[in-house]
Amino acid sequence: MITVIIIGAGNVATHLYKAFRQAETISIVQWYNRDIRKLAMHQSDVETIDDLSLLKPADVYIIAVSDDAIAKISEKLPFEDRFVVHTSGSVSVYDIDQKNRRGVFYPLQTFSKDVPLPMETVPICLETIGKKDAPLLKKLGESIGCKTYKVNSDQRRTLHLAAVFVNNFTNQLYRVAHEITEAEGVEFDILKPLILETANKVQNISPYLAQTGPAKRNDKKTIKKHLKLLESEQHQAIYKLLTSAIKQTQGVTNKPFKHTNLNT
Structure with a gap:
């Protein structure tokens, strides 16, 4: 079982949440957003929080926020040496604070919260700094039925x-x-x-x-x-x-x- 925490409540975060919930091999530990009201409809299904200090241990923390906010959010994470990834196509993997292991889980698709999308049709572009983390991201993508691609920053x-x-x-x-x-x-x-x-x-x-x-x-x-x-x-x-x-x-x-x- 892969344990996941989602950070952010935008279009990508919402679609990932729905896909992860349906996957038998993924457990969503928590869902964070600074405005917890945006997560109100999901409170009966997952633990929702608006305080980063309440984050629990997980295999991977997925930062799915606007590009400009990724670095700031990663700096505020109250732990070290855990696996943190973002979902952006244009932000460097090195924008994630180096106190944690870093990677990218980039679903290459257009997302709108209220528009249904079969997640299995979405290609996932993967990038990690540490080689030991690559298999986990690949397994995460495959667990929601997606085809995964290993890419470097320039290719992404x-x-x-x-x-x-x-x-x-x-x-x-x-x-x-x-x-x-x-x-x-x-x-x-x-x-x-x-x-x-x-x-x-x-x-x-x-x-x-x-x-x-x-x-x-x-x-x-x-x-x-x-x-x-x-x-x-x-x-x-x-x-x-x-x-x-x-x-x-x-x-x-x-x-x-x-x-x-x-x-x-």
Whole structure:
């Protein structure tokens, strides 16, 4: 049995808690958050605390808080030579206070508290300073049905950067599309099958081969029409930037767009 204490009550912490509770080989000893009211709905299932001095012994302490708070929380832990990990994609393992053994348990996925997610589909990126701690983290990930990957700090930061492109930036493009359709009273839901097919396609072929559209075809007339339809300067700038990037990637040679307002 692996004993775990969770520190933090955000999106990642909440999903890990739910996954750990369902695992037969994991026992959640405590759940800490400085605002214990956020843990109120779980008080009947696990011991909840808001005082770090009350932390009990455990095999691993998982700090699942905002990136800026990881170092401060680790400094305040009232013990030494225990195994402490964080869940961030961009924070160094060395940001954890050196008084304890250190590691990273990074689930590479987008999490929202109220959106169900099958944890077994989430890859877990693992990093430890001490080799003897690596098997424990691997077992922890496998106990919740996840595939685990041993990565170093540079690889993890690279993955996090790539994740921003495929998730955060892509989601912002969904938001732009939602604004465009909403302005004309068109149902955004009509685009959802296209969103799913785009994601499914790169499961089998490379993004390069999956690319379609007017930029790849160098369809200048369509591109010009699209730009005239866009009333927002920000949307125009995004369209121009991505169109130019696609053309460059696909080997379509022409002059880059000038970033000027087409409405003037």
